[in-house]
Amino acid sequence: MAEKRASAPRQSETPVRETAVDLTGPVEDYLKAIYDIERDQQAAATNEIAQRLQIAPASVSGMVRRLAEQGLLEYERYKGVKLTAAGRRAALRTIRRHRVIEAYLVQALGYSWDVVHEEAERLEHAASDDLIDRMATAIGEPSTDPHGAPIPTRDGRVDERRHRRLSELRPGQRALVTRVGDEDPELLRYLASLGLLPNATVTLDERAPFEGPLTIRVEQARYQVGTALAERVLVELLPD
Amino acid sequence: MAEKRASAPRQSETPVRETAVDLTGPVEDYLKAIYDIERDQQAAATNEIAQRLQIAPASVSGMVRRLAEQGLLEYERYKGVKLTAAGRRAALRTIRRHRVIEAYLVQALGYSWDVVHEEAERLEHAASDDLIDRMATAIGEPSTDPHGAPIPTRDGRVDERRHRRLSELRPGQRALVTRVGDEDPELLRYLASLGLLPNATVTLDERAPFEGPLTIRVEQARYQVGTALAERVLVELLPD
């Protein structure tokens, strides 16, 4: 706390040492968001970052420049951003924290899966790596969080397989639910009520035209769901 | 995040509503420190607050005025500060968080008692009340943290008995260790090596003049300790 003024660039002296940036909460959130966007597109657009973080696009421009200066991402004006190796490492560290915390809250403290996201969102910035590792150990080093998202390892590896969306299945195809969006408690409660949880088997029966509702089957039961929902459920195709 | 600008005073409209201040990390730290100081003195001095928080006294003056405006403390220039009921409530809430977290880390995650303070210091600002309650339940609602400090209840009650310091014993007196300072890992490890833990029985054998070392006995063993150490160990006199 005495050394809050530690942001001067500091020429030479040490051999660069740009890895030792201490990441504030907001910075970690930017990196997480950018990592997430990059999984789909190849460069993250200012607007999209702004939307995920619920802040004004103008704010993103400024922050992104600072992060680029710190070597966490590559940035060319008007061209979007890409994480550097250091940035990706930092993002994965935060994502690991988030997912371990979610898993721990559910498995060790009896939280319901629909509410852990918010709590994890705050704790991920405060927990030490040591704490995260202890939590992971305590619940048996799970490989995914309660919503099916893969947990990066201590050394930053993560299962990056790209699953398809339930909305992309063709009628008649059967698939295993692997992952669902973790943010919206309402959605999660609804999914649970349908039994549409990770590891459930789902079959797409038919799809109404013009982005209409999908008819699906989950363990015998038949439901109609909208495309918005079906886009938030990731699946892995099962052999017929 | 969209309503960051929620700090305008807002006249009338609602019947005052000054309880709904959302406490930032620094604010919680101020309140904790002031609560702590008030336990000894009757009003907290600017300098002392500054020292505990490791910031400049000038910074305290400004902050303290803001806290007074928010109804968290009473403040008269040059006279020190006192917590209001609301301020005390907020302080105790933070202290409860801190101590429950410390106890949980030790009892549920196998942390050693000398290192939990730092971790708790960060987590206490991020954990929800619900999480704290779950942690407390999981470890059987302990009444003290690992260093013997009493844990305030959900509704803000706390055992405020004033224990005496080991350094205040008279030669020949026997006492029960109730509590030790929680901040310094070095000190804690040393205390552990002497067996000077909460619930240990200690006897003061003699005290060298001029603030000299004290000779104590802990379970048969005899040690010489300095007054600085003896001041950080709180005890409860045992009947002879």
Next chain:
DNA sequence: TGAGCAAGTTAGTCACACCTAATTCAAATG
């Protein structure tokens, strides 16, 4: 009683991370 001094305060800055409004850029369209 008044001089000295430590404690406390004010004044003026700064970094951070956000904001709105105004502007610039790039890419698509006529």
Next chain:
DNA sequence: CATTTGAATTAGGTGTGACTAACTTGCTCA
């Protein structure tokens, strides 16, 4: 190829919580 348009940026500003330097206050002791 000029224009439109939406994305992105810059300009300028805010609140928070820290800082240093310069000042007041009030208390103690001669």
